[in-house]
Amino acid sequence: MRFAMIIEYDGTDYSGWQRQKNGISVQQRIEEALEKLLMKKITIVGSGRTDKGVHAEGQVAHFDAETDLSEFKIKGSLNFFLPEDIKIREIKRVADDFHAQFDAKSKVYVYNTYISRVKSPLKSRYYVQIIPPLDIELMRECAKKIVGKHDFSSFSVKNGDSPSTTVRLISRLEIIEKGDELTFEVEGPGFLYKMVRSIVGTLIWIGRGKLSPDCIEKMFDSGDRALGGKTLAANGLVLKKVKY
Template structure:
């Protein structure tokens, strides 16, 4: 048996998310369909995590196990021939036995993109949140410094993220290794966050609250108090899904 690791890019606009579901098409479902055709048997694809409906990726990873003589190059080419045009395998390679796309991961990096100009180019409408207001990068940067490190992120956790009745595990505690904001093009800003894991809608909830700080609706001390309160009702609105992209899943300390 071989363990095949895939790196996947996709436009999440037309999908109900990564995970296989009954209420619409998913990325996992499409990958399993294509892999099962190529390998002539039912294939289960394990992803590094879940992305929500409308969220994109350029570096999602997944793996599946199969006994086959097909090369990774042939598998990649075959999968791309069978997948919809909005999903592509950008790399395929053999991994050591025991590798797991989710449990072997050390961290993930997400990007949230927004535009503050008056008119958004329609070619970028599916991957960029249009927020036509001035935004203070200094205020957002101060908040990003606060979230770096290990914290309880309950204030930025959407209901249903986890089983709160469990007494084991780490609960809502996560570690943010790196968080920055930068201007990519005039008016286009990228919020970049690398962490050892993320709760449901955590990045989007953080982005929504950070943007309220950037617009002057909240201040930095209030943001700090929200984090400490561990109360989702105090934080801001969830930022739209289409501005979020999973950039990379890290299996080495390379962030």
């Protein structure tokens, strides 16, 4: 039997989603809880990795298990065993050929910031501070240039992985204002390493007048990461939803 879960977690104290040789991961904690419940080792497969310090509201994962327990009982028991910063929001039986990673059509990430000259102690765990002034309308105009299919090598950070292609599709990029909060919502089928954080950092640098609006075209043309803005911190990023 195959089960799918929607998982919410605060990634602050974890080395990321995926199991690591050094450091505790979200995947590890969930697999440990499943082992306590089902009395055998279970491997879960997530829709994708989130990096160290990144949060999730709607991560999706699947696992296989033969059990007579109801979905309600599995969910309640897992949440009992899991720490307070990881919880299962939903769990349901799915088709045996469902795959959390390969069946995903798109992912929605949000990056949370607030505009203030004074750092907020209450927001600092989940938001990143932006010092004003900030030209938000200019940022929105520049965001339109990012939507579509491009080579995003200049909006990513190199790591040990070598993707077969650095071409990605951004289907939606919205900048939402609410009081002093500024949220960037980005949707696409897949993302390069630190791609969302690099996109948001570049837009903010443009909004603050530290970069020219034409830097986006130059980045796409050259593939030069150095032409863009700062790669922002992990704590502002949330995997909001995975669409199937």
